Amino acid sequence: xxxxxxxxxxxxxxxxxxxxxxxxxxxxxxxxxxxxxxxxxxxxxxxxxxxxxxxxxxxxxxxxxxxxxxxxxxxxxxxxxxxxxxxxxxxxxxxxxxxxxxxxxxxxxxxxxxxxxxxxxxxxxxxxxxxxxxxxxxxxxxxxxxxxxxxxxxxxxxxxxxxxxxxxxxxxxxxxxxxxxxxxxxxxxxxxxxxxxxxxxxxxxxxxxxxxxxxxxxxxxxxxxxxxxxxxxxxxxxxxxxxxxxxxxxxxxxxxxxxxxxxxxxxxxxxxxxxxxxxxxxxxxxxxxxxxxxxxxxxxxxxxxxxxxxxxxxxxxxxxxxxxxxxxxxxxxxxxxxxxxxxxxxxxxxxxxxxxxxxxxxxxxxxxxxxxxxxxxxxxxxxxxxxxxxxxxxxxxxx
Amino acid sequence: xxxxxxxxxxxxxxxxxxxxxxxxxxxxxxxxxxxxxxxxxxxxxxxxxxxxxxxxxxxxxxxxxxxxxxxxxxxxxxxxxxxxxxxxxxxxxxxxxxxxxxxxxxxxxxxxxxxxxxxxxxxxxxxxxxxxxxxxxxxxxxxxxxxxxxxxxxxxxxxxxxxxxxxxxxxxxxxxxxxxxxxxxxxxxxxxxxxxxxxxxxxxxxxxxxxxxxxxxxxxxxxxxxxxxxxxxxxxxxxxxxxxxxxxxxxxxxxxxxxxxxxxxxxxxxxxxxxxxxxxxxxxxxxxxxxxxxxxxxxxxxxxxxxxxxxxxxxxxxxxxxxxxxxxxxxxxxxxxxxxxxxxxxxxxxxxxxxxxxxxxxxxxxxxxxxxxxxxxxxxxxxxxxxxxxxxxxxxxxx
Numbered sequence: 001x002x003x004x005x006x007x008x009x010x011x012x013x014x015x016x017x018x019x020x021x022x023x024x025x026x027x028x029x030x031x032x033x034x035x036x037x038x039x040x041x042x043x044x045x046x047x048x049x050x051x052x053x054x055x056x057x058x059x060x061x062x063x064x065x066x067x068x069x070x071x072x073x074x075x076x077x078x079x080x081x082x083x084x085x086x087x088x089x090x091x092x093x094x095x096x097x098x099x100x101x102x103x104x105x106x107x108x109x110x111x112x113x114x115x116x117x118x119x120x121x122x123x124x125x126x127x128x129x130x131x132x133x134x135x136x137x138x139x140x141x142x143x144x145x146x147x148x149x150x151x152x153x154x155x156x157x158x159x160x161x162x163x164x165x166x167x168x169x170x171x172x173x174x175x176x177x178x179x180x181x182x183x184x185x186x187x188x189x190x191x192x193x194x195x196x197x198x199x200x201x202x203x204x205x206x207x208x209x210x211x212x213x214x215x216x217x218x219x220x221x222x223x224x225x226x227x228x229x230x231x232x233x234x235x236x237x238x239x240x241x242x243x244x245x246x247x248x249x250x251x252x253x254x255x256x257x258x259x260x261x262x263x264x265x266x267x268x269x270x271x272x273x274x275x276x277x278x279x280x281x282x283x284x285x286x287x288x289x290x291x292x293x294x295x296x297x298x299x300x301x302x303x304x305x306x307x308x309x310x311x312x313x314x315x316x317x318x319x320x321x322x323x324x325x326x327x328x329x330x331x332x333x334x335x336x337x338x339x340x341x342x343x344x345x346x347x348x349x350x351x352x353x354x355x356x357x358x359x360x361x362x363x364x365x366x367x368x369x370x371x372x373x374x375x376x377x378x379x380x381x382x383x384x385x386x387x388x389x390x391x392x393x394x395x396x397x398x399x
Numbered sequence: 400x401x402x403x404x405x406x407x408x409x410x411x412x413x414x415x416x417x418x419x420x421x422x423x424x425x426x427x428x429x430x431x432x433x434x435x436x437x438x439x440x441x442x443x444x445x446x447x448x449x450x451x452x453x454x455x456x457x458x459x460x461x462x463x464x465x466x467x468x469x470x471x472x473x474x475x476x477x478x479x480x481x482x483x484x485x486x487x488x489x490x491x492x493x494x495x496x497x498x499x500x501x502x503x504x505x506x507x508x509x510x511x512x513x514x515x516x517x518x519x520x521x522x523x524x525x526x527x528x529x530x531x532x533x534x535x536x537x538x539x540x541x542x543x544x545x546x547x548x549x550x551x552x553x554x555x556x557x558x559x560x561x562x563x564x565x566x567x568x569x570x571x572x573x574x575x576x577x578x579x580x581x582x583x584x585x586x587x588x589x590x591x592x593x594x595x596x597x598x599x600x601x602x603x604x605x606x607x608x609x610x611x612x613x614x615x616x617x618x619x620x621x622x623x624x625x626x627x628x629x630x631x632x633x634x635x636x637x638x639x640x641x642x643x644x645x646x647x648x649x650x651x652x653x654x655x656x657x658x659x660x661x662x663x664x665x666x667x668x669x670x671x672x673x674x675x676x677x678x679x680x681x682x683x684x685x686x687x688x689x690x691x692x693x694x695x696x697x698x699x700x701x702x703x704x705x706x707x708x709x710x711x712x713x714x715x716x717x718x719x720x721x722x723x724x725x726x727x728x729x730x731x732x733x734x735x736x737x738x739x740x741x742x743x744x745x746x747x748x749x750x751x752x753x754x755x756x757x758x759x760x761x762x763x764x765x766x767x768x769x770x771x772x773x774x775x776x777x778x779x780x781x782x783x784x785x786x787x788x789x790x791x792x793x794x795x796x797x798x
Contacts, residue, residue, distance in 0.1 A: 033466070035459075035464065038461070038462045038467070039457055040457065041453065041457040042454065042666075047453055058439065060438040062437070063434060064734065065744075068437070096496075097495075097497075097661060098664075100651055100660050100661030104650075104651050104652070129653055130653070130660060132654075133652040133653050235663070235664040236667050237635065252500065252503050252529070253503070253532040253536040254528055254529070255532055255749065261529060262500060263499070263628060263635075265634040268667075335463065344464050344465070344466060346462060346463065346464065
């Protein structure tokens with residue numbers, strides 16, 4: 001097990017410009033974490049909001065007494081707060097165990113509910129596995145699946161989308177942004193077409209929620225997947241926005257009044273609402289900071305390291321995401337070496353997205369994703385940049 | 400919202416023997432909670448175990464670095480602890496969002512996986528809605544469902560069960576205990592027959608887990624549903640025991656290596672393991688205390704209040720459960736009056752279980768469930784008994 005580690009407060013001055021050459025890792029206990037896209041810690045305000053619902057306000061929302069009432073009230077208030085962050089109504093929010101369940105519920109729920117109308121589904125090759133595999137699983141049930149290709153930047157083509165819609169198309173599921181390479185899809189354009197063609201639109205906004213503005217009305221989406229743990233809320237809690245009037249079947253059955261039965265995790269729901277509230281209050285300033293650091297990072301790498309490829313779109317991109325392929329070193333090797341220098345970054349295990357944008361091949365063997373958090377500092381960026389440069393150059397020199 | 404309330408430490412001496420007559424509720428802030436079967440608070444040791452996994456150890460178990468590794472280790476350790484409490488192997492534990500998901504996964508998973516063998520399912524009329532409605536939903540998919548009836552004590556008949564098994568029967572789903580009336584089914588006998596007839600056996604042990612011993616090998620069950628929040632763990636986390644070799648389809652699809660994809664809620668999993676460990680360490684002494692208090696309660700009511708009916712079996716019964724019908728007062732009215740006297744108890748909204756045991760009719764209009772917790776004291780019992788007696792008598796006198 002890893003010892004207790006601190007984030008932030010990494011003293012960059014204690015590092016030479018070539019820390020790798022000296023094989024001098026930071027004193028143990030100091031880590032620069034740059035994998036916030038995988039998960040974030042639960043922020044203190046959120047934990048504080050959750051604790052009373054673990055201790056004294058522990059009622060089951062289905063109980064016919066004041067403890068149940070208290071739980072129901074907490075859920076209603078949380079729905080209100082969360083709905084507001086995406087310009088929806090509270091009754092359009094359904095709590096789930098996370099983004100995976102949300103997307104499965106959205107896709108199977110709509111596909112099954114509209115099976116009488118048609119069995120054609122449109123999605124893309126760069127979706128998260130929870131969407132990609134769920135769509136694929138429907139093929140065995142007699143559905144026809146068209147997965148849109150993407151260009152070198154990871155973008156789908158709106159003309160392509162339009163041309164693939166048939167009278168049998170009942171559902172379009174296109175992600176808001178890609179978790180690996182950060183590309184933000186033109187969901188408003190997709191929404192316009194979906195509305196025009198009367199096709200239900202689901203978008204997986206897991207990696208966007210809490211980082212960039214999302215307006216379900218402006219985007220014209222019928223369903224949207226998002227969760228808490230990607231923006232400083234607890235794990236194990238997510239939501240599905242379901243626009244009023246959307247045809248959808250539940251995943252879990254109940255005697256009728258509940259769309260998603262199962263005792264609701266009130267503490268996590270209250271925590272979700274708190275993290276949502278804070279993320280949206282701080283979004284503008286966070287976004288500005290992140291974009292500035294992102295630009296610094298990208299500019300530096302492109303200027304100072306040869307034979308690199310930025311994966312994902314340069315401007316239609318999540319502000320907290322960087323994804324580079326470095327020729328001469330695999331993603332796995334680079335993140336291993338970064339880790340032994342107290343820097344945590346990530347690489348794609350799957351490779352499907354990289355393949356889709358043409359970033360997988362002889363020249364580029366894998367990629368590294370650096371994803372910032374709200375507390376990532378310009379000093380962190382500087383440290384990581386020097387380190388990456390040195391590690392890549394060392395590896396290329398073969399010593 | 401309810402003000403901050405304390406459990407325990409209710410001073411019974413401050414109550415007269417007829418508190419109702421005097422209309423003197425306890426000073427606000429003192430409550431006797433007797434609805435632990437609906438949910439329990441998260442105990443302090445569990446919260447303490449969870450917090451590090453919300454704060455610094457926040458990794459995503461699917462991440463290819465030390466934060467991910469730390470999360471994976473925590474999950475493996477938790478599985479080991481939990482598996483031990485039911486005499487299973489760690490790899491036979493699958494984490495879910497709670498008992499509802501566990502039961503849906505078990506029932507649909509086995510029914511679909513074994514559809515080629517047969518489409519007959521055996522369950523009972525007293526199952527929790529998550530089992531009852533899920534089995535019922537399969538009828539629309541062409542399955543045949545036989546729901547066993549129960550006797551006046553809530554017990555199924557083993558002879559009936561045996562006679563209903565056909566060569567097309569693929570799944571038996573019978574609860575370990577009933578959450579409303581506390582009756583414990585003869586699952587070992589069911590297990591013997593299921594094994595003999597080569598039928599998969601699922602049992603919903605939600606209300607038993609952490610309160611009475613459960614041994615999956617002794618019971619011969621193939622699948623068992625249980626969760627954390629019914630025994631002082633967090634909400635939103637449950638488990639499904641799946642015996643090695645059981646034919647079952649997942650609910651959520653993934654690229655193949657994960658039976659239940661979705662980022663695992665490590666903090667809650669660690670909390671689940673902690674609550675499981677403590678519940679099992681303290682089970683023997685808790686069980687003895689609970690049984691003693693249960694006997695006091697039942698004996699008192701049957702001796703001092705006329706026209707009552709104990710619902711559920713007198714001895715094959717959860718030690719924390721009491722369920723009585725009182726003629727002349729509805730369950731809803733009695734729990735309302737109890738609540739205004741600072742005592743929290745529950746009543747069945749559904750009524751299906753009461754109907755099944757013949758406890759619903761002109762004479763008895765509803766029932767009240769009192770469910771104890773590990774900290775319920777004989778003094779609490781005394782207070783509640785006096786109160787119940789007075790409320791019932793007052794209501795019957797009509798003033």
